[in-house]
Amino acid sequence: MKNAKNGRTLNAEVYAQLRAQILTGQFMPRQRLKVSQLSEQHGVSLNVVREALNRLAGEQLVELQPQFGFAVRGLSAEDLVDLFEQRGVVESLALRQSIARGDLNWQSDVVAAHHRLGGTAVVSPDDPQKLNPEWLARHEEFNLVMMRACGSPRLLQIVRQLAEASAIYQRALLPLAAVAAELETEHDDLLQRILDGDADGAVRVLLKHMEQTRDAMLPFLVQQEVAGQA
Structure with missing residues (x-):
């Protein structure tokens, strides 16, 4: 996957996939999103996953919690x-x-x-x-x-x-x-x-x-x- 696509395309695809998983309920509210696990699942670097999660955090779909990492935003x-x-x-x-x-x-x-x-x-x-x-x-x-x-x-x-x-x-x-x-x-x-x-x-x-x-x-x-x- 890494060799087939350039960095910008790869980043966009991982972001889109993670976003879709959140919006369709495949990731539940407050579910922890482990960067290493997602990196392995998508076959991309840790940096690509972090960039996607930070972008999703900017859309308030993901939260970055101190000493915990990324998680799907909770409901209230x-x-x-x-x-x-x-x-x-x-x-x-x-x-x-x-x-x-x-x-x-x-x-x-x-x-x-x-x-x-x-x-x-x-x-x-x-x-x-x-x-x-x-x-x-x-x-x-x-x-x-x-x-x-x-x-x-x-x-x-x-x-x-x-x-x-x-x-x-x-x-x-x-x-x-x-x-x-x-x-x-x-x-x-x-x-x-x-x-x-x-x-x-x-x-x-x-x-x-x-x-x-x-x-x-x-x-x-x-x-x-x-x-x-x-």
């Missing part, structure tokens, strides 16, 4: 509340701008993303208590497509970063599956508001949906914090 009720508050601010702005600027092609993309989401089972086929990873990916896609016509790459970058952080919570708080199924009907209302050009109504539905999702996760997270597992 305080962070969850802050995360969803900031998502509400950022996504409200992005959605308003998208509705104001979006054309027929954008509307078609939103409809298509909604259709794919609606056609995907919420509950995992392997465990009825868990979210279906494919549904969560479709949910993230629908959310991002709604914001895509906002006209600001920087705003979209922030939307994407906060959405990815939220997905970590949703994947970790597995009992949310049943609640997610109940919230799914709100996507229909949100789509209709978008197609009607009703920015105020769409934002109200979006914020309500986010508030309910947050409130559904909080009890499970508080229980884990009390038990010292978060």
Whole structure:
């Protein structure tokens, strides 16, 4: 692997692989990330792994703890509340701008993303208590497509970063599956508001949906914090 690729490409690939493993739940919150072990697994130098982990720390996906090393960032009720508050601010702005600027092609993309989401089972086929990873990916896609016509790459970058952080919570708080199924009907209302050009109504539905999702996760997270597992 080392001989086949230049240093810059190698660094980017290791960073992308580690990032994907965190976002998809292959590495759990607070799990220690041993540089030597990751170096061996990926067939790269220690420096390449450290560079990737430092970059992920800059994105607040990884923490560098004194005398402990790198670990996946932990979850907390305080962070969850802050995360969803900031998502509400950022996504409200992005959605308003998208509705104001979006054309027929954008509307078609939103409809298509909604259709794919609606056609995907919420509950995992392997465990009825868990979210279906494919549904969560479709949910993230629908959310991002709604914001895509906002006209600001920087705003979209922030939307994407906060959405990815939220997905970590949703994947970790597995009992949310049943609640997610109940919230799914709100996507229909949100789509209709978008197609009607009703920015105020769409934002109200979006914020309500986010508030309910947050409130559904909080009890499970508080229980884990009390038990010292978060």
